[in-house]
Amino acid sequence: MENLKEILAGCRNKDRKSQEKLYRQFYPVLFALCRNFFEDKHDILTAINNGMLKVFQNMDQYDSGKGEFFSWMYTIVRNAALTLLRDRKTQTFEYDEIDDRMGFESGSNPFDQLAAGDIHIYLLQLPVATRRICGLHYIDGFSIKEIAEALNISDGTVKWHLSESRTRLRRIFEKSL
Template identity: 35%
Template structure:
């Protein structure tokens, strides 16, 4: 969100003072963006809403700790939402601990020619078909840039398990998206637009 430093400071100060109007303004300002963050980690809508609500409760409980000098208000709230979603994942998931000696490749895992034929919604829909643990690791690594060490610490899994889940996510997504990109698998109206 595009808040100036002064606007953010005033909003935070009013929230600290339990100004309900300011709290409502903060909630409305970041509602859509933070709900999307929760949906990225928790494809089940009810769990995502639970993480979102718990995350905003944490925001209001710890707003006095926000430091405008260390970063923007949106980034601070996003971090709380991510960690809240991870905490909920940790409670909801049972990770299959796997040891993997495979190297994690930094090369692109889906051909650009395949990606050109897909819509964002297609990609997101297929990410959400991944097993819950694999999807969570994929989101943390690819979407949010966490290292395997950080992912392991957040999810209480080994770095090797994190690498396995990422490799598995890439493998499955490659298969799903390459199949979808063929003209036979595109929805009819998209196939016709492509002609």
């Protein structure tokens, strides 16, 4: 396989073959990322393609001195998925607004003891909305406030989904013992 630096140089020169190589190289991990946001394969591919288009269009803005290329690209694709999610008017689920006075507490990260490969399997067992919020908070490190703003929901709703994810994952973990 070609060196990533060579592929990135080709992408900067708008070389289609280099762009295809870059897309294919990172497709599996980007698919897994976007699968946390969407159930439908079409939506997953739309998010990946929107994100990679932005990567290709902004390739000259990537600065290797500021961090790894993968992190830069991952962030762009994740933001593209969030944008698509936010812009969708006909979603198959709704976030029920939860009152802040309901007292849901944020506990420890339920994924601390798991291997990276196991996490995705457990997340797929959660409802879509809860899985998205759980992944954004525990895996991607977004704060409750950042998630609420990105998804245009209240902080209390985010807290409820985090509490719900811990409750459901606890049941799943107990069954697997």
